Every structure is written in structure tokens, then in C-alpha cells.
Amino acid sequence: MKKQSVFERLANAPHLVWSALFIIAPLLFVVYFAFTDRDGGFTLENILSLSSYSGTFVMSLGFSLIATTVCFLIGYPLAYCMSRASEKSRTILMVLLMLPMWISLLIRTYSLMALLDNGGLVSTFLTRLGFQKLTFIGTEGAVILGMIYDFLPYMVLPIYTSMTKLDKRYLEAANDLGCNGWQTLFKVILPLTTPGIVSGVTMVFVPSISTFYISQKLGGGSFDLLGDTIERQFQNAVTYHTGAAISLVMMILILISLAVMNKFSDSEEDIIV
Amino acid sequence: MKFLSRFYMALIFFILYAPILVVIVFSFNGSGSLSHFSDFSLHWYRELFRDGEALSALKNSLFLAVTSSVFATVIGTFAAFGISRAKRRYYQVAVETVSKIPMMNPDIVTGVSMMLLFVGVASILKLSNVLGLWTMLIAHTTFNLPYVILSVLPKFRQMDKSLTEAALDLGCTPAQTFFRVELPFIVPGVISGLMMSFTLSLDDFVISHFVSSPDFKTLPLYIYNQTAHEVKFSMYALCTLLIFVILILLIAVNLAGSAEDRKLRKKNRAGAKGGRG
Amino acid sequence: MNKDILIRLNGISKAFDGETVLDSISLEIHDKEFITLLGPSGCGKTTTLRIIGGFETPDEGDVFFDGKRINDVPPYQRQVNTVFQRYALFPHLNVFDNIAFGLRIQKRPDAEIRQKVKDMLAMVNLKGFERRKVSTLSGGQQQRVAIARALVNQPKVLLLDEPLAALDLKLRKDMQNELKNIQHQTGITFIYVTHDQEEALSMSDTVVVMAHGQIQQIGSPTDIYNEPVNAFVADFIGESNIVDGIMLADRSVRFAGHTFVCVDGGFAKNEQVDVVVRPEDVDVVPVEKGMLKGLVTGVTFKGVHYEIIVDVDGFKWMIQTTDFVAEGETIGLYIEPDAIHIMKKSEFSGMFGDYSSFSDELDKLSVITEDEEEE
Numbered sequence: 066m067k068k069q070s071v072f073e074r075l076a077n078a079p080h081l082v083w084s085a086l087f088i089i090a091p092l093l094f095v096v097y098f099a100f101t102d103r104d105g106g107f108t109l110e111n112i113l114s115l116s117s118y119s120g121t122f123v124m125s126l127g128f129s130l131i132a133t134t135v136c137f138l139i140g141y142p143l144a145y146c147m148s149r150a151s152e153k154s155r156t157i158l159m160v161l162l163m164l165p166m167w168i169s170l171l172i173r174t175y176s177l178m179a180l181l182d183n184g185g186l187v188s189t190f191l192t193r194l195g196f197q198k199l200t201f202i203g204t205e206g207a208v209i210l211g212m213i214y215d216f217l218p219y220m221v222l223p224i225y226t227s228m229t230k231l232d233k234r235y236l237e238a239a240n241d242l243g244c245n246g247w248q249t250l251f252k253v254i255l256p257l258t259t260p261g262i263v264s265g266v267t268m269v270f271v272p273s274i275s276t277f278y279i280s281q282k283l284g285g286g287s288f289d290l291l292g293d294t295i296e297r298q299f300q301n302a303v304t305y306h307t308g309a310a311i312s313l314v315m316m317i318l319i320l321i322s323l324a325v326m327n328k329f330s331d332s333e334e335d336i337i338v
Numbered sequence: 339m340k341f342l343s344r345f346y347m348a349l350i351f352f353i354l355y356a357p358i359l360v361v362i363v364f365s366f367n368g369s370g371s372l373s374h375f376s377d378f379s380l381h382w383y384r385e386l387f388r389d390g391e392a393l394s395a396l397k398n399s400l401f402l403a404v405t406s407s408v409f410a411t412v413i414g415t416f417a418a419f420g421i422s423r424a425k426r427r428y429y430q431v432a433v434e435t436v437s438k439i440p441m442m443n444p445d446i447v448t449g450v451s452m453m454l455l456f457v458g459v460a461s462i463l464k465l466s467n468v469l470g471l472w473t474m475l476i477a478h479t480t481f482n483l484p485y486v487i488l489s490v491l492p493k494f495r496q497m498d499k500s501l502t503e504a505a506l507d508l509g510c511t512p513a514q515t516f517f518r519v520e521l522p523f524i525v526p527g528v529i530s531g532l533m534m535s536f537t538l539s540l541d542d543f544v545i546s547h548f549v550s551s552p553d554f555k556t557l558p559l560y561i562y563n564q565t566a567h568e569v570k571f572s573m574y575a576l577c578t579l580l581i582f583v584i585l586i587l588l589i590a591v592n593l594a595g596s597a598e599d600r601k602l603r604k605k606n607r608a609g610a611k612g613g614r615g
Numbered sequence: 616m617n618k619d620i621l622i623r624l625n626g627i628s629k630a631f632d633g634e635t636v637l638d639s640i641s642l643e644i645h646d647k648e649f650i651t652l653l654g655p656s657g658c659g660k661t662t663t664l665r666i667i668g669g670f671e672t673p674d675e676g677d678v679f680f681d682g683k684r685i686n687d688v689p690p691y692q693r694q695v696n697t698v699f700q701r702y703a704l705f706p707h708l709n710v711f712d713n714i715a716f717g718l719r720i721q722k723r724p725d726a727e728i729r730q731k732v733k734d735m736l737a738m739v740n741l742k743g744f745e746r747r748k749v750s751t752l753s754g755g756q757q758q759r760v761a762i763a764r765a766l767v768n769q770p771k772v773l774l775l776d777e778p779l780a781a782l783d784l785k786l787r788k789d790m791q792n793e794l795k796n797i798q799h800q801t802g803i804t805f806i807y808v809t810h811d812q813e814e815a816l817s818m819s820d821t822v823v824v825m826a827h828g829q830i831q832q833i834g835s836p837t838d839i840y841n842e843p844v845n846a847f848v849a850d851f852i853g854e855s856n857i858v859d860g861i862m863l864a865d866r867s868v869r870f871a872g873h874t875f876v877c878v879d880g881g882f883a884k885n886e887q888v889d890v891v892v893r894p895e896d897v898d899v900v901p902v903e904k905g906m907l908k909g910l911v912t913g914v915t916f917k918g919v920h921y922e923i924i925v926d927v928d929g930f931k932w933m934i935q936t937t938d939f940v941a942e943g944e945t946i947g948l949y950i951e952p953d954a955i956h957i958m959k960k961s962e963f964s965g966m967f968g969d970y971s972s973f974s975d976e977l978d979k980l981s982v983i984t985e986d987e988e989e990e
Binding site (some may be wrong): 069070071073075076077078079080081084089090092094095097120142146149158160161163164165167169170172173175177179180182185186189214217218270271274275276279282292295296308309315316319320 | 347351353354358360361413414417435440443446450453454458477479480487510511513526544547561573574577581584585593
Binding site (some may be wrong): 484498499500503504505507508509510511512514518519522523 | 670690696704706716717721754764765945
């Protein structure tokens with residue numbers, strides 16, 4: 066191949082410098098803080114003390130797994146229905162799906178809170194129907210609902226994309242070979258849309274497990290998820306060492322699960338709109 | 339079956355939009371109630387515009403979105419060029435992977451790690467109060483970069499290599515080739531990267547939350563603070579305004595995109611005809 | 616023809632990912648020459664062209680231009696311009712701006728640019744096309760713009776990489792003539808790459824036949840056709856019957872069980888050789904007058920002539936004749952001494968020149984796959 070010119074070699078230089086300073090270096094700082102004490106000496110104390118947060122880890126994991134599962138159960142049929150719609154309505158459905166993704170999650174969480182609030186529409190409506198006064202805000206259900214509501218579009222979009230890419234002839238072939246509707250779904254469509262499912266699951270699970278404002282707004286401060294713990298460590302605590310340790314562990318867990326999931330799919334690119 | 343699927347889609351989209359609609363509707367509610375719509379009023383909007391803090395947050399947000407998206411687009415476009423030209427495959431993969439870290443990492447980790455960097459460097463240099471405009475600018479540029487690279491890099495890879503060679507052949511230096519031939523070709527990717535960066539920056543709350551200071555607040559930070567304890571109807575007004583701005587931006591991008599598509603399709607048709615003739 | 620050497624390749628080797636593409640190529644290209652690099656896909660012809668253009672650097676060997684070594688001179692500093700395989704016209708520029716591109720880079724005055732582009736458009740018969748978008752042009756028109764864009768810079772050498780491959784047959788023939796005329800008019804050295812032997816023979820002053828990263832033969836089209844050096848060249852250029860023979864003495868060769876008089880000499884006594892006889896050089900005669908006799912196993916009408924396959928003791932000959940012969944007929948074959956061409960044995964011996972598995976479709980098919988592979 067031709068030798069590279071100076072321009073070609075230098076074009077990437079600003080980006081390399083930037084990545085080193087602002088992507089790599091910050092992560093090294095996380096590692097550094099996680100393994101040092103207040104005086105800068107090496108210690109495993111921070112990592113070991115995480116055992117006292119095991120309840121938080123379990124609760125966060127539980128909440129986000131439930132949210133991810135529900136998102137999948139709601140989102141997969143939705144993506145399927147959307148992909149079966151006529152071309153014209155597909156464009157509209159696509160815009161409808163993407164619009165919430167572009168609205169700040171903060172705003173959407175806040176609007177959900179408005180709906181579920183004690184004086185809000187839902188509780189007023191239910192009281193009128195004769196139910197006793199229900200409190201949503203501050204329950205586990207509200208937090209999980211918030212996750213589902215916030216991140217559902219991120220589950221649907223990649224699955225929808227991989228469904229529209231699906232060659233119709235596979236379905237015809239399956240029918241031809243004697244599959245009925247359900248068999249086609251489970252034996253052909255589901256396996257062929259795995260890459261979309263993997264991206265969708267990733268895109269719901271990662272923000273769910275690391276969120277803090279959903280639990281703050283909808284959990285009414287009564288649930289401490291991983292995100293809340295980290296946030297509090299950094300906003301209020303005197304030292305950052307424990308927060309850094311939690312962040313490090315969470316990041317490693319997530320990167321490992323991303324790597325494992327990506328083994329199942331090669332088209333991670335699809336997730337970007 | 340058809341009816342069932344329509345009903346299902348309608349139901350889910352209704353649930354998806356109901357809270358947003360509630361916010362929009364009740365932002366025009368004269369009385370401060372979340373369940374009874376009394377009279378149409380712009381009261382909360384007036385209150386919002388009287389709030390100097392909201393306006394300065396808006397100004398900060400716009401400034402930050404513009405500068406960080408331009409920075410990210412310039413750096414990212416050159417980076418995509420460099421990556422696409424890199425000779426060794428593993429180098430390409432390594433650089434791409436590193437640049438994607440802020441995209442794959444949870445926002446909170448990105449935010450925390452940058453905060454630690456800024457605070458750590460500041461303590462080494464014996465500075466105080468480093469957080470503010472500059473740290474926000476750096477953080478936003480950083481998380482915008484992978485999106486720019488991701489939208490520009492495929493354009494470089496799509497480009498026929500012989501276009502570049504033709505420019506070199508006709509006397510362009512590699513730098514001239516980049517500006518005269520490659521850049522015009524990848525412009526659509528650059529624009530979509532810029533737009534995406536702009537909206538991401540405008541939207542970002544989590545990362546900003548960790549690297550900002552009380553004297554440099556963006557809109558999402560302002561909303562977060564305002565809504566910390568009580569329901570504020572002026573925030574409904576602000577959210578409504580933001581939703582409409584995003585709606586308009588989204589429509590603009592889609593229109594631009596479909597115009598580009600039409601042009602491309604026309605071109606392809608002409609090309610096919612040319613090939614036969 | 617001016618015999619000054621303009622470009623000299625000296626022992627050029629090139630490998631991609633450990634696979635040798637060029638194996639110590641040496642070649643001299645003269646000023647104002649129309650030289651064609653001819654060969655099947657993967658023979659290294661395009662790589663040779665790209666090394667001359669500056670798009671690849673050789674692993675070994677040197678490239679000289681006007682006596683100066685230019686291995687490390689980048690493309691934009693070479694007095695060479697290229698017409699690319701799929702034209703590579705800039706999609707964001709119109710016809711005028713495409714052609715003016717090189718001149719603008721050289722910062723020529725506007726008036727000069729306008730004049731030169733106008734002249735070029737006239738030369739390639741595209742007057743009045745200045746403002747057209749390149750995407751609205753037909754393949755042939757795009758081709759002309761590509762040629763104009765390269766020639767307007769008045770390069771010393773024009774490199775053409777299969778420029779006609781994407782055009783249909785009729786247009787290709789017209790463009791062949793036009794290219795030849797342009798080369799005469801401008802007096803620029805043309806280095807032309809193709810896998811189409813007809814194109815090579817009809818356009819070139821010199822043909823370089825390449826295979827397996829090596830040059831097999833360099834010569835004028837008539838030399839290459841009439842005096843191929845080995846079985847590969849004989850088979851690649853036109854149709855050939857290639858049979859094993861033994862040189863009994865100068866001007867006497869024995870093959871197919873018969874001793875023939877021929878015009879070649881200079882081989883050792885009883886040397887094993889390859890004998891080439893072109894299909895059009897075999898005369899069909901009554902059995903009793905024939906030097907060989909054989910059974911007609913296939914007849915195909917080709918318009919100008921019939922192409923018949925004749926089985927002579929198990930070896931199938933292809934013969935082109937204007938007389939009709941029926942399948943199953945036994946005929947005699949007569950070969951004039953000057954129709955017999957003797958070649959030394961080579962690595963290609965025995966690989967070509969037997970028509971026992973011949974089929975028209977197969978031939979075409981392999982050409983198509985070659986086209987696709989050439990990249």
C-alpha cells in the first residue's frame with residue numbers, strides 16, 4: 066500500500082490527544098481513587114468496603130433486570146407490529162418512536178411524575194372510580210415504571226431496525242416449509258432479530274442500572290440504587306474514594322456484560338439513529 | 339389480527355405520550371392544579387421569562403451546545419479521516435473502540451471519571467473551583483466525539499477510493515484532496531454528526547451534573563434543581579418549550595434527510611440510465 | 616516513433632499480504648508510444664500501472680521517469696495522469712469543474728482555464744456540456760470527461776486502467792478509435808491496461824503480455840500474434856491449437872503423427888516443442904489430399920465462418936473455415952509451412968490449446984468472472 070502522507074498521519078492526532086486526556090486519563094483517575102486512601106497511599110479498603118453496599122447492588126440489578134424484561138416483552142411485539150405496517154405509516158410510527166428519545170430523559174421523568182403525583186391525573190381518576198387513595202410516588206413500582214417508560218423506545222428501535230432488514234423471503238420460506246404464525250415467530254424471526262434484541266437489551270439495561278434521577282424523582286428518595294449511591298458520594302461526601310470504587314466495579318461489570326452480549330451480535334452499529 | 343396490532347400500537351404510543359401531553363396541557367393551566375384544567379393561561383410562561391436564572395441557563399445551554407458540537411465535529415471529522423486511512427486494521431479497531439468508550443459507559447461513570455480528572459488535576463496544580471464553563475465544554479466535546487465519528491466514518495468508507503486517487507493524480511496534495519474532494523463528499527455525515535452533537539449537548543444532564551459548578555448552569559441542570567423538592571408549573575412551561583424546539587429540529591433533520599435521499603435516488607436513476615446508454 | 620526511453624521499470628516486485636503480485640518486472644516505455652499491458656485478472660497489470668501512477672510503492676526495484684528515480688515521488692508531483700476504471704469523476708462538481716480541477720490546483724489564470732477546458736471538450740466531442748452534472752451523463756460521456764480531465768493537464772504520460780470495460784460493445788469500438796486518434800493528435804505516451812486481447816491488438820504500438828506477475832512477452836501486435844513465445848501467450852491472444860511436437864531438424868517438425876515443413880529453426884535436434892497453429896490457417900481438404908485426417912465432432916456457425924472441432928487421433932483441433940462441413944464427416948487437413956509456429960517448452964505447456972472441452976458459453980463465463988475479480 067502507499068505510504069501515508071503527513072496530513073493523513075496527523076489528521077487523527079487531535080483526536081488521539083483528546084482521547085488520551087479526556088477518555089483514558091479520567092478512567093485512570095477512577096482506578097487511582099478506587100485504590101488509594103485519603104493520603105494517597107495504596108489500599109484495598111475502598112473495594113473491600115463495597116460489601117456493605119451489596120444490598121444496593123442486588124436491588125439495582127433486580128430493578129433493572131425487571132425493567133429490561135418488561136421493556137422486551139412490551140417492545141418486541143411493538144417492533145413486530147410496526148414492521149408489519151404499510152410503508153407510509155411506518156415513517157410516521159418511526160417519528161413517533163424517535164421523538165421521545167430526543168426529549169430529555171429528565172423532562173420525561175418529570176412528566177411521568179406529574180402524571181403519577183398524589184394530586185395528579187391518575188390518582189384523581191382512580192379515586193373518582195371509587196378506589197381508595199393510592200400513592201404511587203415512592204414505591205418500587207413507580208421506579209421500575211419510570212425505567213420502563215424512559216427506556217422503552219431504546220428497546221424498540223434496534224429490534225424494529227433488525228426486523229425491517231429481515232428478508233421477507235425467509236418468512237415465506239418458513240410458511241412454505243409448514244410453519245404456522247407462531248412457529249415462524251419463534252423459529253425464524255426471533256433468531257434472526259437477535260442482534261437487535263441484544264442492542265435493545267443493552268440500551269435499556271445500562272442506563273437503568275446506573276440511573277439516579279429516576280429513583281430520586283419517582284422513588285421519593287426511599288430507594289438507594291447504585292446511581293444514587295455514586296451520586297451522593299460525589300455530591301456530598303468528603304472523599305471520592307468509595308464513589309470511585311463503586312463506579313469502577315459497576316463499569317467493569319457493565320463492560321463485561323457488553324462484551325459477552327456483543328458476542329451474540331455483530332451489528333452494534335444499528336443502535337445509533 | 340390487523341385490528342389487534344393497531345390497537346396494541348395505539349395503546350403503547352398513548353402511554354408513551356400521555357405524560358408528555360399532560361405536561362404540555364397543564365403548562366397552560368391557569369390554576370396550579372395537576373388534575374383540574376381551569377382556564378387557558380400563559381401565566382407560567384410569563385413567570386418563566388421573568389426568571390433571570392432560566393434565561394441565563396438557556397444562554398449557557400445554547401453556547402455550550404454550539405461550541406462543543408463544533409469542536410467535536412471538527413476533531414471527529416479529521417479523526418474519521420485518519421482512522422479510515424490508517425494502514426493497520428488493529429490500530430483502526432483500537433482507536434474506534436477507545437473513542438466509543440463514552441458511548442458505551444454509563445453516563446454516570448463518564449461524568450464521575452471526568453470530575454475526578456478535573457478535581458485531581460486541580461489539586462495537583464493547587465487550583466480551586468475548576469469546575470465550570472471549561473470543564474463543561476471539555477466533557478460535552480468528549481461525549482459528542484464518538485457520535486460524530488460514527489456518522490462520518492461510514493461516509494469515508496463508502497467513498498470510492500479512486501476519487502481520492504484521481505485528486506492526487508490531478509495534482510492535489512493530500513491536504514488539498516481532503517478539502518476539495520473528500521470533505522464535499524462526506525458533508526451529509528458531518529452535518530448529521532453536528533446536529534446529533536448539538537441535541538445531545540443540549541439534552542445532557544447526567545454528565546453535566548458532575549462537572550458543572552453553581553455559577554455555570556445549563557437548562558437540564560436548572561430544571562433538575564428547580565424540581566428537586568416541589569412541582570413547579572413554570573418548569574412545565576419550560577419543558578413544553580423544549581419539546582417543541584426538539585420537535586422542530588427533528589422535523590428539520592428528517593426533511594433535510596429525505597431531500598438528500600431524493601437527490602441520491604435521482605442520481606442513482608440517472609447513473610443507471612447512463613450505464614445503459 | 617521516437618525511441619527515447621521515458622519510463623523504465625527495473626526489477627519491480629510487489630506483494631500484498633505476502634502474496635506476490637509482481638515478480639521482478641522490468642520494462643521500458645518509450646516517448647509517444649501506445650503501450651498496452653495485457654493479461655488475465657490477477658496478472659499484475661493494474662498494479663504495474665498504479666506503481667507508475669504513484670498509488671503504490673514497489674517493495675523492490677526502481678521506477679525511473681526521464682532518467683530520474685521516482686519511487687518516492689507522490690502522485691501529485693508526477694507528470695502522469697490517470698483515467699480510472701470507473702472514471703472517478705467528482706460527483707460534487709459539474710463537467711467544467713471536473714475538467715478544470717487540475718488546472719485550478721496549478722492556479723492557472725481563469726481565461727486560460729476556460730480556453731483549455733473548451734478545447735478539451737471539443738476534442739472529446741462534448742461541446743456545450745460544461746454545466747452538466749456528471750451524474751446525468753451516459754457511461755460513454757463520463758468516459759470522455761475522464762479523458763479530458765486527465766489530458767487537459769498535458770501530462771507526459773496518460774495511464775488508462777481498463778477505461779472501456781464498463782461500456783457496451785459498440786461504444787467500446789468507437790471509443791477505441793477515438794482514443795487512438797487522441798493519442799496521435801496529442802503525442803502523449805499512453806499506457807493502457809486491459810484484459811481484452813482484441814482491444815490490445817487493434818490499438819497498441821507495443822503489447823506487454825503478463826501472467827502470474829511476470830512479463831511473458833513484449834512486442835508489436837503482429838509479433839505477439841504471429842510469434843507467441845509460449846503456450847500462454849498463444850492461447851491468450853486469439854484462438855490457438857497447441858500440440859506437442861519434436862523438432863527433427865531446422866525447418867522440419869513432427870507432430871500429430873506427421874512430419875511437416877515449417878519456417879522455424881535454431882532448436883536442438885529432437886527437441887520437444889510446442890507447435891501453434893491458428894484455426895484460420897488450417898485448410899479443409901478432401902481426405903486423400905490432407906496431411907492429417909479427422910472426424911468433425913462439432914460445427915458452430917459464426918457468421919463470417921464456421922468454427923468446427925475436428926478430432927485428430929484424440930486431440931481436438933479448432934478450425935475456422937468458410938466451407939460447410941457436416942458433423943460426423945471425415946475430412947483432411949492441410950497446413951502451410953508458414954502457418955506453423957514453433958515455441959520452446961514452458962511452464963504453460965500442456966495447459967492450453969486443446970479444444971476437447973471447448974464451449975462458447977464457458978469461455979464467456981470465465982471472462983465475466985475475470986471482470987468481477989479485477990479489483
